[in-house]
Amino acid sequence: MNLSHLRYFVKLAQIKHYTKTAELLCITQPSLSHAISQLEKELGVVLFEKGPRGTELTSFGKQFFASVNSSLNILDNGIETIKNGARGNGIIRIGCLRTLGVHYVPELAAAFKNAHPDRDIQFTFHVDLTNSLLKSLAESTFDLIFASRPMVMSQFEATAVSKQELVLIVPNDHPLAKKYIVDLRDTLDYPYIFFDKSSGLRPIVAHMFAEIGANPKIAYEVSEDQVIAGLVAQNFGIAVVPFMDMLLQLDVKILPIAYPSYERKFYMISNKNQYVPPVVQEFKNFVLDKVRNT
Template sequence: MNLYHLRYFVTLAKLEHYGKAAEKLKITQPGLSHAMASLEDELGVSLFEKEGRNIVLNKYGKIFFDDVNKVISILDSSINSFKIISKGGGQINISSIKPLAIQDIPRVTHNFLDINKDKDIDFKFYTGVTNDIIQGLKNDIYDIGFCSKIESEADIEFVPVQKQEMCAIVPFGHPLAMHNELDLIETIPYKHIVFSKNSGLRPVIDGLFNKIGQSPNIAYEVEDDNFIAGLVAQNFGIAILPKMSSLQYMNVKTIPIIQPEWESYFYAARMKNRYHSPAAESFYKYVCEKGL
């Protein structure tokens, strides 16, 4: 079925006059008549009846008009949405691990929107652990993820956007709370609360302990960093985790880890061989260049 014929039909049904409809559609009146005859022939029913010099929809035409008008409206709305996308607008779906979601992601998205006021860009935000973010990228749920790097993910492009500063958190009154900096070896005698194995931060923390040839005394494995801090505050153990602004609001002492030397990053991640909208492409390049 010819889409132009359907559009012609809707216009003619609204104006109820071949001459006026042809003028509005910028086609000849015979051309419009031929298109309507072709449409009626394809449907096998008549859609219009003459009423003086005008034409009106018959009962079958009214039924067809309601359906076609809905379809055309949906189609036009979709086309307009894609026009916005093609011009650098549209929705960007991003997911972030929580250490970055409190300040860094809100700040960088706000700055990006501020320099792109002429484009109709909107963000949809998600949070999760690294493995979930990676799966969301693969399933086309997210355009961009902010997470740890998973070396085995060959189809994911990872670009470092922020260096991780590792710290120990301990309850106030803990023997280590008197320190303003720590060697990781000093944490070994105490019970540790660590990230669960599906967290992208777990290999980072394990790597730190591997570097000193020690393993922490694990009391609990927890997925959420704020939950870890809450347990530490209640003296369930101590923890090693990235420095986060939210820790200042928790009832814990934050102590920088100065040994062993360690360099690790948070990354912007996206699928390598997949189409990215102009807006998502622009934001990804912006973050990779500016960092978080």
């Protein structure tokens, strides 16, 4: 069925006059009549009849108009959405770790929007743990995530964009609180609050202990670094966590780790198997430019 003929049909149904409709469509009246005749022949019904107020829809024509007009509106909206995206507008779906959702990711998003004030650019934000974010990225729920490096990289592309120092935190009345810097080998006698296996930090901290050839005494396993810090403040154990401003507000001693030293890196991660809209690609390039210039 000819799309142009459908558009002619809708316009004639609205104007109810062949000559005026043809003028609005910038075609000849015979061309319009031929198009409507072809539609009627294909459908096997009469769509228009002469009425007291001009050209009127038949009962079949009214049914057909309701369907065609709705379908063309959906089609036109879809076309406009695609064109809008091609012009660099659209929605960027972001997933990130909580620690990156406080300052880093919001500041990047705001800077990108401010750099393109003439565009309609929107963001959605979702906070979760690395493994959950990666699962959602693999399912195309997000365009980009900011998290720890994936353990398996087959379908992901990851670029380091930020880093965070790892520190040891102990209760203020803990024997290690007398130190100003600590070697993890000196902490092995004390119970640890460790990141659980759902956390992207688990393999990072585990690698630190592998470097000293020892295993920590794990008393509790928790996914959230903020919860771990709260438990340490209440004497449930000690922990290796990323440095966070909130640590300064808790009853804990923050100790730099002399050995093995380690920085946690954060990555911008995309799905190599997923189409990247122009606005998302521009944002990726924007982030990478920021990284190169810092």
